[in-house]
Amino acid sequence: xxxxxxxxxxxxxxxxxxxxxxxxxxxxxxxxxxxxxxxxxxxxxxxxxxxxxxxxxxxxxxxxxxxxxxxxxxxxxxxxxxxxxxxxxxxxxxxxxxxxxxxxxxxxxxxxxxxxxxxxxxxxxxxxxxxxxxxxxxxxxxxxxxxxxxxxxxxxxxxxxxxxxxxxxxxxxxxxxxxxxxxxxxxxxxxxxxxxxxxxxxxxxxxxxxxxxxxxxxxxxxxxxxxxxxxxxxxxxxxxxxxxxxxxxxxxxxxxxxxxxxxxxxxxxxxxxxxxxxxxxxxxxxxxxxxxxxxxxxxxxxxxxxxxxxxxxxxxxxxxxx
Amino acid sequence: xxxxxxxxxxxxxxxxxxxxxxxxxxxxxxxxxxxxxxxxxxxxxxxxxxxxxxxxxxxxxxxxxxxxxxxxxxxxxxxxxxxxxxxxxxxxxxxxxxxxxxxxxxxxxxxxxxxxxxxxxxxxxxxxxxxxxxxxxxxxxxxxxxxxxxxxxxxxxxxxxxxxxxxxxxxxxxxxxxxxxxxxxxxxxxxxxxxxxxxxxxxxxxxxxxxxxxxxxxxxxxxxxxxxxxxxxxxxxxxxxxxxxxxxxxxxxxxxxxxxxxxxxxxxxxxxxxxxxxxxxxxxxxxxxxxxxxxxxxxxxxxxxxxxxxxxxxxxxxxxxxxxxxxxxxxxxxxxxxxxxxxxxxxxxxxxxxxxxxxxxxxxxxxxxxxxxxxxxxxxxxxxxxxxxxxxxxxxxxxxxxxxxxxxxxxxxxxxxxxxxxxxxxxxxxxxxxxxxxxxxxxxxxxxxxxxxxxxxxxxxxxxxxxxxxxxxxxxxxxxxxxx
Numbered sequence: 048x049x050x051x052x053x054x055x056x057x058x059x060x061x062x063x064x065x066x067x068x069x070x071x072x073x074x075x076x077x078x079x080x081x082x083x084x085x086x087x088x089x090x091x092x093x094x095x096x097x098x099x100x101x102x103x104x105x106x107x108x109x110x111x112x113x114x115x116x117x118x119x120x121x122x123x124x125x126x127x128x129x130x131x132x133x134x135x136x137x138x139x140x141x142x143x144x145x146x147x148x149x150x151x152x153x154x155x156x157x158x159x160x161x162x163x164x165x166x167x168x169x170x171x172x173x174x175x176x177x178x179x180x181x182x183x184x185x186x187x188x189x190x191x192x193x194x195x196x197x198x199x200x201x202x203x204x205x206x207x208x209x210x211x212x213x214x215x216x217x218x219x220x221x222x223x224x225x226x227x228x229x230x231x232x233x234x235x236x237x238x239x240x241x242x243x244x245x246x247x248x249x250x251x252x253x254x255x256x257x258x259x260x261x262x263x264x265x266x267x268x269x270x271x272x273x274x275x276x277x278x279x280x281x282x283x284x285x286x287x288x289x290x291x292x293x294x295x296x297x298x299x300x301x302x303x304x305x306x307x308x309x310x311x312x313x314x315x316x317x318x319x320x321x322x323x324x325x326x327x328x329x330x331x332x333x334x335x336x337x338x339x340x341x342x343x344x345x346x347x348x349x350x351x352x353x354x355x356x357x358x359x360x361x362x363x364x365x366x367x368x369x
Numbered sequence: 370x371x372x373x374x375x376x377x378x379x380x381x382x383x384x385x386x387x388x389x390x391x392x393x394x395x396x397x398x399x400x401x402x403x404x405x406x407x408x409x410x411x412x413x414x415x416x417x418x419x420x421x422x423x424x425x426x427x428x429x430x431x432x433x434x435x436x437x438x439x440x441x442x443x444x445x446x447x448x449x450x451x452x453x454x455x456x457x458x459x460x461x462x463x464x465x466x467x468x469x470x471x472x473x474x475x476x477x478x479x480x481x482x483x484x485x486x487x488x489x490x491x492x493x494x495x496x497x498x499x500x501x502x503x504x505x506x507x508x509x510x511x512x513x514x515x516x517x518x519x520x521x522x523x524x525x526x527x528x529x530x531x532x533x534x535x536x537x538x539x540x541x542x543x544x545x546x547x548x549x550x551x552x553x554x555x556x557x558x559x560x561x562x563x564x565x566x567x568x569x570x571x572x573x574x575x576x577x578x579x580x581x582x583x584x585x586x587x588x589x590x591x592x593x594x595x596x597x598x599x600x601x602x603x604x605x606x607x608x609x610x611x612x613x614x615x616x617x618x619x620x621x622x623x624x625x626x627x628x629x630x631x632x633x634x635x636x637x638x639x640x641x642x643x644x645x646x647x648x649x650x651x652x653x654x655x656x657x658x659x660x661x662x663x664x665x666x667x668x669x670x671x672x673x674x675x676x677x678x679x680x681x682x683x684x685x686x687x688x689x690x691x692x693x694x695x696x697x698x699x700x701x702x703x704x705x706x707x708x709x710x711x712x713x714x715x716x717x718x719x720x721x722x723x724x725x726x727x728x729x730x731x732x733x734x735x736x737x738x739x740x741x742x743x744x745x746x747x748x749x750x751x752x753x754x755x756x757x758x759x760x761x762x763x764x765x766x767x768x769x770x771x772x773x774x775x776x777x778x779x780x781x782x783x784x785x786x787x788x789x790x791x792x793x794x795x796x797x798x799x800x801x802x803x804x805x806x807x808x809x810x811x812x813x814x815x816x817x818x819x820x821x822x823x824x825x826x827x828x829x830x831x832x833x834x835x836x837x838x839x840x841x842x843x844x845x846x847x848x849x850x851x852x853x
Contacts, residue, residue: 049627053641142603146616158427202641301642352641 052147053206054353059140060210063156066133066163067187068218069120070180072097075252077176082244089229089245091116097225098128117171121180130183134163149197152190159186205296209348212296216289217341222252223273224334228327243267250276258282273330274322286337290314293344306347313340379792381801385531387452387791398455398849401567406450415797417559418449424555446842447552448793449559452804452824453847456570462525462533462808463818465718468708470521470810473538473695475711477517480694481507491710492703495727499778500700501748502541502693504656506663510680512689513586514814518696519687520579520651521810522546522822525718527789534721534786536805538704540688540696542653546575546809547610549823550617552845568850570820575809576617579651582813583618586685587648594648596620597638599628601654601670611653620651625658630674636684649685650675656690687813698747698781699725722784726777735782736773739766742782744773757833759785788833791844793826803827805835806846821846 076094083089092111095104098120107125108115123129127136138160145153163183170179191211198204226249246267250256253276259267262282263275279285283292290313297306320333379389388399395403406414425447479486480503486492497503522543524536553572557564580596587594598620600611615622627638628647637644652659658668660675678684694700702723705716724731724742735742744756756769773780790801808822824844825835835841 048640048642049621049623050639050641051624051627139603142608143612143622145612146598146620146622150616154427161426 048147048202050353052144052203054349055140055143056147056203056206057210057348057353059137059144059156060207061214062133062137062140063187063190064211064214065128065218066130066137067184068215069098069128069130069133070183071254072222072252073117073120074177074180074184075248077173078251079244079248083241089241093225093229094120097221099221100126100128113173114171117176121170122167130180131163131167134160134183147203149193151197152193155186155190155193159183159190162186202300205299206352208292208296212289212292213341213345215284216286216293217338219253219276219284219286219289220334220338220341222249223276224331224338227269227273227330227334242269246272253284255282255284270322277317277320277322287317290317297348300352302351305351306344309340309344309347313337313344316340379799379801381790383529384787384801384803385527385529385789386801387454387527387789387804388450389792396453396455397851398458399453401849402451402453402563402847405563405566411797414449414794418794421447421449421555421559424558428551445548446826446828447555448802448826448828448842448844449556450792450794450799451556451563451845451847452791452806453567453849454821455851456848457851459821459848461717465535465716466523466808466810466818467816468712468714468717469523469535469538469704470518470812471816472708472711473521473540473704474516474518474812476707477689477692477695478511478515479711481510481517481691486707486710489710491706496699496703496778499727500694500697502656502691502697504664504691504694506676507689507691513685514812516812517689517692519582519586519689519811519813521812522807523810525806525808525822526721526786529787529789533718535704535718536721537698537701538696539807541655541693542607542688543807543809544607544610544653545807545823545825546819547613548843549809549819549821549846550575550613552823552843556845567847570848570850572820572846575819576614578811578817579614580618580620582811582815582817583620583649583651583685583687585814586687588682588685589648592648595638595646596649596651597623597628597647599623599625599650599652599654599672601625601658605653607653614651621647623647625654625668625670625672628672628675630672630678634674634678634681634683636672636675636678647684649687651687656693659690693748698723698745699727699778700747702781721786724782726773726780726782732773732777735780736770739769741785743785744769744780744782747779747781757785760833785833788827788835791824791826793828793844795828795830800830802830803833803835804844820848 072094080089090111091113094116095101095111103126104111104119107123108119119126120129122131124132126132138156141148141153141156166179166182170176194204194207226245246269247256249272250259250267255276259272259275262279264271275285277286280287280291282288290310294307294310294314297303297310316336322330325333379393381389388396388402390396476486480497487494487497518540520543522539522545524539525533526536527533549572583596584594596618598611598615600608600622602608602624605611612622614620621638623638629637629639629644631637631644636647636650638647654670657665658670660671660673661668662673663676664671675684675686676690679686679690702720702725705720708714708716724735726732726735735744738758739756740758740761742758744758746754749755756765758766788803788805790803792799793802795802804824804826806822806824809819811817824846826842826844827833827835828842
């Protein structure tokens, strides 16, 4: 397959994955904020920290109130990671992929784009937000289903998986990192009922609450949540699972020695990690290391498979870290 | 009667209507269609029309208009009332198209080799000398089967007396076939009932035939050929079609920068696994941009060394470079003679009578009658640079006057035909709109003609301009078995 096409597949999927993750993050947070007492210190600005766009946000808005944060994350075209921007970029990428993807995939991506373009602005309003974002998530899920079941699991498909799981693992570590920083210091007060609520929200934003309850614990406690989201082998939205998927994908590509070596480093780091008893600084340092493993893996994949490309699309991390 | 409702007050004065005769009665080929449509209340027709529009949006069937800035999508209007033609009439058209393309390919091959037709005095050397699309770089080459124009989109129009004329031959990179295929798919999706009642010849085999035609050009006959569709990229007006055809054929969709010609003169594409050889290129970029070493040196769309690879027989290119020499509106006027010269037959499909501005008598007539004629530049496509006399302003005619005087070889003129019409759903009513027909003809190892083609409609009342680049729409085209 063409290097240009491989790169477009990879980015198309990263943009789609990011749009879905952002929608989930917003919906989970919107729900939990309704339950918190007014004096709780958790606020909308946490979302901006999760996506790592503090600097860009403060250039565009004065205060991180609900309306500004929602506009920034959902519709703002200045933010290349907003849902509207991501869906548009995914669609622009997929436009050049129509001969690779099953025909219905383009129709669904295009349909998702048209829906997002028409309705996303309404999702800034709390009353309509949930339904609209759920619809966007559903539409993205329908694309995933179609690609999983409707196209050959050939090299093209492996680039779709690579984009999906690198982006997902990156988002999981960001969510855990920021939330742990905000939440864990407050665990000194064990009877604080909002703690469990906030960790539930973390699980919800990763679409993991139900599976956590079923497979890890009925109690929602910080260290256990972090442990589950990093290390569970069966749930598709944990870092461990993402790394395993990446390994399986990379192994099916030609000349995969370099990327595979980097993956093994990340996997070993994860296996050696003990969550209980870590200080906040240690945990942050660790999650940071996993993120940089992922960044290296991305660069290695780009060098190995996309290097023929002369024009690169704008890289997501660069913008996210701006 | 609902049937009457559909066609009452429908009248296409002074025109030949494709579906309704002068007495307001459906023509035989369209009878079943109207019987079926009569069972739909108009509200239902309108509802289905809305469904079609929604489907077009989702499917992203779009045609880019150059002038629309950053908005690169624009849905091409689709009319739900099909254009119907009887199979008996179609057989004659089919035969005429085959005859025409066969002669044109013999002509192109002759021009690039012995030029017998020039030596025999049938085709003037001046016309050849003035042809912008004659590529000296192609001289002395004979591609597989002696065929240069593998894919041809021929524009047909019907005048008020019912005669079908060939308006032009598009031998360079004709587009529109994807709309023909999509239109059929839309109709099947939204009016399955009609397909049960009317016996409509299929069009869906086009992409298979295209694949076979291209595969036959492969220099490596013993292996499954690697076929690539070469596109200028997503900003080209026909990008949708390029990707559509690549997808349907299971071919690679490539841009110039994806390809490279090796020291062994073979063409390779840059893949995740390194370089892979390409056997056949279905190119959708003009000659000028194909190879910066040979044609325009500033072209970023083409591939350096591509012409060398082609001349050495390492890659098949469709249409062959230089095929456009016969796609020239002055050359067009010689086609009946070309057919007679190579095939010894009379043209089955007539040309529109034409005046060549290079001949002084004809030029004088043209210049004196600019308000009555349609004037076309020899080498433009998409309706650009044209003058429609009866609808022009004095200033436009003056400008054309000086352009013709400066470069007579580059202009020809034709009487303004009264294009035929067909009922078109406009604001909930059927109204006549002018249309043409572009069938697609393939020639490689075998010949193939689509059953029908792309019907283009001028959606504005009275307008004669059907080009999609000028805001035209389209209809599904049915060739039907006639009722006994």
